[in-house]
Amino acid sequence: MCKACVVPRTSHFIAVLVLSLPLITILQAQDPTPSTHDISAIYRLAGQPTGTYRESASRDSTGSATSIESDLIFNRLGTKLEMKSSSQYREDSAGHLKSAASDQSSFNRQRILRLRSATKR
Numbered sequence: 001m002c003k004a005c006v007v008p009r010t011s012h013f014i015a016v017l018v019l020s021l022p023l024i025t026i027l028q029a030q031d032p033t034p035s036t037h038d039i040s041a042i043y044r045l046a047g048q049p050t051g052t053y054r055e056s057a058s059r060d061s062t063g064s065a066t067s068i069e070s071d072l073i074f075n076r077l078g079t080k081l082e083m084k085s086s087s088q089y090r091e092d093s094a095g096h097l098k099s100a101a102s103d104q105s106s107f108n109r110q111r112i113l114r115l116r117s118a119t120k121r
Contacts, residue, residue, distance in 0.1 A: 035059050043072055050074045051083075063092045081107060 036058040043051040051072035058065055070085040083106040090099045100115040 043070075045074055061093060063090065063098070065090050083107075 039055040041053040042049050054069045056067050066089040068087045072083045085104045087102040098117050102113045104111045
């Protein structure tokens with residue numbers, strides 16, 4: 001397989017991996033007691049550190065807020081590639097998603113997504 005064919009597949013795989021990480025947090029069961037947690041990790045590719053992952057979440061009687069940041073930097077065929085992601089999620093006390101925001105950049109392109117749930121009348 002040619003080297004040019006490998007770059008898009010690798011990039012798509014990493015992008016899918018980074019974008020699916022926030023879903024893990026959304027799918028966690030709700031606990032009504034106040035709590036917080038923080039997670040920090042280092043991404044490694046072939047044993048070499050390539051980026052960071054940070055997650056913080058807080059929960060109280062009014063709902064929960066989760067913030068996730070990810071930054072990957074690696075060299076691919078002599079070119080430095082960077083992929084950043086920052087996401088925030090807010091849920092009410094019943095566990096319903098109230099808002100979500102995501103800023104993502106990769107390969108000199110930025111995508112911003114903002115969602116807010118509609119209230120029932």
